[in-house]
Amino acid sequence: MVDTKIPPGAADRTGSHTGKSPAPVKGSKRTWATAASGRTAALLVSPTLLVLTVVVLYPTLMALKESLYGTKGLDPQTGFISDTEPFVGLQNYADIFGDAGDRFWNAFWNTTFFTVTTVGLETLIGVAMALIMHRAFSGRALIRASILIPWAVPTAISGLLWRWIFNSDGIANALIGHQVLWTTEGFHAKVAVIIAEVWKTSPFIGLLVLAGLQVIPKEVYEAARLDGAGPLAQFWRITLPLVKPALLVAVLFRCLDALRMFDLPYLLIGAQKNSVETLSMLAQNEASNVRFGPAAAYAVLLFVYVFLIALGFVRLLGADLVGDVGGPARTKGKSRLRRGSIRNSAEVPTA
């Protein structure tokens, strides 16, 4: 079944190369010939790269091109109805920063506001959850099972669920004893989206931080206790610095995910609502109205925004996404490896 992808000849050829290679030498575990393994690797990796080129790179370039075209319809200069989309150069972008600017900047600030508030709250709640889970010995299975539930609920379903909770006659209003029209335009709509988003995603941060907590050796805490460090000092001086790498990766992922938020505000509040419209919603709305040019321009701007945030993260904080994929050569020189990995991650976009 799965092996059909390797042509038998190729597999045998590389196999015979590696088969003849000498027995492993002490100190370097993997001794496969570079040329042969390079060829095998090319064979194994290229299908994935090909698919990603088709489904990611090509559409991205197409969006870039599309953003330079206008919409079909009446040509203001000739008075004819055109069947093709006219080339308008940078007009779509000029509109975004000029006439259509209000809607764009509103969506831009909504996106930014949602990202900052949700990721901030998620980090706080997630770290608290991880600390509790790490300490809890009884009920660990229960807590791990329940923490996966928000993650497993489809975002679209959670949007509908929270719309029901925030309904004017719903449980949220019954609990606070106030009549708030959550799903109408206004700041409360933002609050509703933030609550729903934080509920769904803080367990994810909790899980990642817990994984980070579990690799901290107990001896470190014992030593700190002997030196007279209280629980608070232990948290700030030991726990936080040591889970920082795991936390940074989690925060980076959550930020990039929050920047493309679509399902939740779309279903919880609705399309074309100023209070919650994000850049993704704006681009999707334009595209579904067959205004592909402006839609592509919004999409490109969102892409650039996400890209800059990711770049900033990697540069400033040195978030190492890939981890150590290297072989024997990387075991020494920790600091060099770290710097190298940062540079590599930062190179991604320019390549």
Added chain:
Amino acid sequence: MTSTAKWRTWLLHLGVAAVVAYCLAPFYWMLVSSLRRSSDIFDTSLLPTSVSFENYRAVFSPSQGFGRALLNSLIVSGTTTVLALLLATFTAYAMARLHFRFKRLILTLIIATSMFPVVSIVVPLLKLFTDIGWINTYQAMIVPSMSFVLPLAVWNLTTFFKQMPDELEEAAMIDGCTQGQAFRKVIIPLAAPGIFTTAIICFIAAWNEFLIALSMTNRPSIQTAPVAISKFTGATQFDIPFGSQMAAGVLVTVPLVIMVLLFQRRIVAGLTAGAAK
């Protein structure tokens, strides 16, 4: 036990209860609401006054086309998962085991693509698919879904393959296997749990997709379950059928919840792959 230690245990129990309540309360509310009669749907009691399956019957009434939507979801996410795993298994093996130039760069690139905003892929593809008549087809949903499922699969599997000791292949090759045979006969069977976990995580990611399915379809018969539920109609145009939406939400979520409960240990390991080193 000293009194401070007792206090701590109590506080910890309280914390555990708080976390569990936080995670389960909204989901519980969906379950309870789905079991109410439409006459007392606005009740706020914690238990339904009388359990009724009225909403579930409404979900499966032929006018909503929910059964078809479930099938569509299954086809789209199933195909996406299988395709992604087929490609990712080989790539991840190369990433974990072989040495070649630009490996780090390629892996970073693959992971970076999963962080792309989906909408910047959907907009141009929507235009392309409109031109070539792919709107309202399965492939119009499967192809864009690959953009985030494939990187996810590669990343997860790479971590799993890296955890397997090199000696496995070396022993197989000393016994006369070629590298291809070692991969086929030793690595794949031993990596089966990892591949399975990755399959679950990928399937859930594809199953939960909404933006692509919403944009690429406009005919109800091809819509996936999340899109279909969001378009459920009530008795009148302005009457949102909360009861049947909650019931359908439960139906869409329960398979995932069961999978999660059965394989929680592995899923947690898969989700946190790469984060903690």
